[in-house]
Amino acid sequence: MGMTVIEGVGSYLPTYRITAQEIGEAWDGFRARGIQEKRVPGADEDAVTMAVAACKDALADASVGRNSLTTLSVGTTTPPREEGDIGTTIAEILGLENDIEVSVHTQSTRAGTRALLAAVRADGPALAVAADCPQGDPDDAIDHGAGAGAVAVVTGDSGPTVRQTATYTREFPGTRFRQRGSESVETYDATAYEREAYTTTINGALELLDDVPAALAPTAPDGSLPGRVGRSADVDSVHHLASELGDTGAASPLFGLLAAWDAGEETVAVLGYGAGSSVDAIVIEGALDVDWARPATDISYPEYLRKRGHVLSNGGDH
Amino acid sequence: MGAYLSVPAWWRNLDGRYRLVVGECQECGGYTFPAEGACVECNAIDALTPTEPEGTGTVVAQTIIESGAPPEFTTLLDAEGAIGVVLVELDEGVRVPGMLTDCDPHDIGRGDRVTAVVRRIYEQEGITRYGTKFRPD
Structure with a gap:
């Protein structure tokens, strides 16, 4: 490559x-x-x-x-x-x-x-x-x-x-899925099992790398799960933006990369975790200036329900 | 009743809908939107060259739809409460119509600065029509 x-x-x-x-x-x-x-x-x-x-x-x-x-x-x-x-x-x-x-x-x-x-x-x-x-x-x-x-x-x-890439795959059924025709993501909801899927596959991908970088940017479905990878892989620097952005799904490991660059990290492993489960590890050396801040307007929960279509008769446009 | 626009008719002007491509007149330098037909400034024929504007401009006229929207817009109206419709004079000098987004349209008026963004305009027959809206700066 x-x-x-x-x-x-x-x-x-x-x-x-x-x-x-x-x-x-x-x-x-x-x-x-x-x-x-x-x-x-x-x-x-x-x-x-x-x-x-x-x-x-x-x-x-x-x-x-x-x-x-x-x-x-x-x-x-x-x-x-x-x-x-x-x-x-x-x-x-x-x-x-x-x-x-x-x-x-x-x-x-x-x-x-x-x-x-x-x-x-x-x-x-x-x-x-x-x-x-x-x-x-x-x-x-x-x-x-x-x-x-x-x-x-x-x-x-x-x-x-991009210094190295690796992918690790092992099946963990039911960890996160969306049924055909449905808008709602579901999980089997067995917390220990989901944590095991996440840490097992991420550690599997990290073991394929020549060196594990000092900073990780894993997929962050919430603000808690990424910390488990840091502990199991013995890496102190785990970056994500779930606390301020929520679960950004497929974009979350790339937001993690931005957070790592913003924190001054030089080499970062971007870890794209997909339930089911597979992990892509992409090791990136060097950094760019980043700024993800955007103006915000706070909304109420009723406004949230309307914007998401939860309370619209046809479920909304999307 | 909505003003039905077929998908082929919509498709013929995607550059204008997606990127506000305007026609720059090779005779007088004026801009025409959409980029077809005669120059609105000097009436020159076959003189328009497609050009992408910056997408920034100023509101010159505005109205608000709070009820009675065409059927293709009722879902948006239910979700957002009110739809702002504006005429914007782009910084290149040409005027284009559009909807407001990311704001309470009651807060926007003549003279306010806006930037073009691409959003879902409406969905009809299962097909999403994407196009330009304007977001206040």
């Missing part, structure tokens, strides 16, 4: 924000661990619109022009259509060339690192984006923690390098 270089990075967060306290007051307790607040997509947002916004931000950060891109890879667990290529929609909105190779990765929160790997393996400048807005049933920890956001990466000529 040649040395792929990450030349630019961008991100997007929806404007609307709700606090754990606001949700907790509606349900006599907030059921997701380690999350203080999260962002909520507007009724006119979805994985496509968030991906577009992050891609524009990343292209503005890179010297690679959109016309020289050879590949667009998209990762999301929440494509707004079950069939019908959302990658082409994103490419068209961005005005990319018609000969670009487009791929969409989904079905697992590992989709974000799958998209990044597709860009890393591309022959020429590539654009990878992870955009996600998971939902659960309103009374469960998954929905309480479910956030939204997108991170995009442009590969090019100068910047941090």
Whole structure:
């Protein structure tokens, strides 16, 4: 594998924000661990619109022009259509060339690192984006923690390098899934089993690496689980943004990378965990300047229910 | 009743819907939106070159839909409470219509600065129509 270089990075967060306290007051307790607040997509947002916004931000950060891109890879667990290529929609909105190779990765929160790997393996400048807005049933920890956001990466000529990649796979059925036709993410809800799936597969991926970096950026379904990886892998520096963004699904390990760079880390293992379970480990050496802060408007829990479609007769547009 | 627009008719102007591509007149330098037909400034024919504007501009006219929206917009109205509709003069000088997003439209008026973003406009026959809206700066 040649040395792929990450030349630019961008991100997007929806404007609307709700606090754990606001949700907790509606349900006599907030059921997701380690999350203080999260962002909520507007009724006119979805994985496509968030991906577009992050891609524009990343292209503005890179010297690679959109016309020289050879590949667009998209990762999301929440494509707004079950069939019908959302990658082409994103490419068209961005005005990319018609000969670009487009791929969409989904079905697992590992989709974000799958998209990044597709860009890393591309022959020429590539654009990878992870955009996600998971939902659960309103009374469960998954929905309480479910956030939204997108991170995009442009590969090019100068910047941090991808030093090594590895993937580890072992089946743990039922750890996180969404049934066909359903909007709600579910789990079998056996906490010890889910923790075992998470730490076993992440440690399996780390063992495939020549060296385990001093900093990890794992998928963060909540603000608590990532800490277990740090303890089991004996790494002090575990970065994620779940406490302020909630569960950003496929985008969460890339938000973790931004947090690691912001903290001054030099070498980071991005660990895309997908329940079921598989882990992509992508070791990145070097850093870029990052800024994921976006203006926010706080909303109430009733406003949250309306924006998410929980109380609309047809379930909302998405 | 909504003003039904077929998907092929929508598709023919995707550049304008997604990126506000305007026509720059090779005769007078003026801009026309959408980028088709005669130049609105000098009436020159076949003189428009497609150009992407920055997507920033100023609200010049505004109205708010609080009820009675066309059927394709009722879900959005239920979710957001009110829909702001604006005419924006882009910094290139051309005026384009659009909806507001990420704001209470009652707080927005003439002279306010906005930036174009791409959002879901509506869903009809199972097909999502994406397009440009305006977000206050």
